[in-house]
Amino acid sequence: MKTILVTGSTGTLGRHVEARLRADGHEVRGLSRHARPYAVDLHEGGAGLDTALAGVDTVVHCASSPRGGDERAARNLIAGARRSGAGHLVYISIVGVDRVPLGYYRTKLAVERLFEESGLGWTVLRATQFHDLVAAVLGAAARLPVLAxxxxxxxxxxxxxxxxxxxxxxxxGAPAGRVPDMGGPEVRTFPDLxxxxxRATGRRRPVVSVPLAGKAYRGFRAGGHLAPEHAVGRGTFEEFLERRPNG
Known part of the structure; x- marks a missing residue:
């Protein structure tokens, strides 16, 4: 069994990673800005980060923010891992970061490269969008009389x-480099989703497809964020919606 640090341990993904590692018998430390005893702002680094990393074998880096700062946080984390002697960095990225010219995707790709060039053992997994994000986007759109x-x-x-x-x-496991992408079980059009x-939320709205502009939109239209050849996920969007409170 290993001692493993999970960053972003209170987030959508990190909390599940931490729970799974504990269930598997590992000693797990959850790090986030407000979760004690390892409450650390990765943008600042410092003594708190060194304390959290002391004796750690592997770091699973789930912390991320579309508001910026991911590269600085990664640099601080890598420097701390070098100081502590952690031998394996695991990073969760997004399918399409090298194909869709979206600002947040460019940042995720830059962090991938920081891990690759860190001189430490590294593993990068790219996944497609979580059900949670798709539901949040659709929920926000459904507040209007027409769901665009x-x-x-x-x-x-x-x-x-x-x-x-x-x-x-x-x-x-051991550092594995860039591993095969992980996609959901189905490629679905947005009107279908x-x-x-x-249906799941009991709402009635016309669904309208709206053309957008820009390079990022063209990248999404081209399917740069999809991994149909790696459709290894099993849970469907409908199954996720059935489990959500209030649909």
Missing amino acids: VPAGVSDQPVEVTEVAARLAALAA ARAYL
């Missing part, structure tokens, strides 16, 4: 607990 979705865009949502299980297995969301 991007025209010509599909998605391949995956169950977060399945990604957590895969990350836990990777953390328990929107109608599934409306």
Whole structure:
């Protein structure tokens, strides 16, 4: 069994990774800005990070924010891992970070490269979007009388607990570099996902496909964020919606 640090341990993914690792018998430390005893802001690093990393074998890096700062946080984490002697960094990334020119995707790709160039053992797993994110996007859109979705865009949502299980297995093993992508079981059009969301929540809205502009949108239309050849997930969007409180 290993001593494993999970960053972003209170987040959508990190909490499931931590739980799975504990269930598998590992000693796990959960790190986030507010979770004691390892309450650390990775953007700052410092003594708290060194304390959290002392004696750690593997780091699973789940902390991330579309608001920025991921590269700085990764640099601090890598420097701390070098100081502590941690031998394995595991990073969760997103399918399409090298194909869709979205700012957040570029940042995720940059962090991948920081791990690859760290001089430490590393593993990177790219996954498609979680069911949670798709439901949140559709829920926000459904507040209006018409549910608008991007025209010509599909998605391949995956169950977060399945990604957590895969990350836990990777953390328990040796550094593996870039491993095969992990996609949800189905590629679905956004109108199809929107109608599934409306059925599950008992709402009635017209679903309208709206064309957008820009390079990122073209990347999504081209399916750069999809991994149909790696549709290894099992849980469907409808099954996720059935488990959610209030649909």
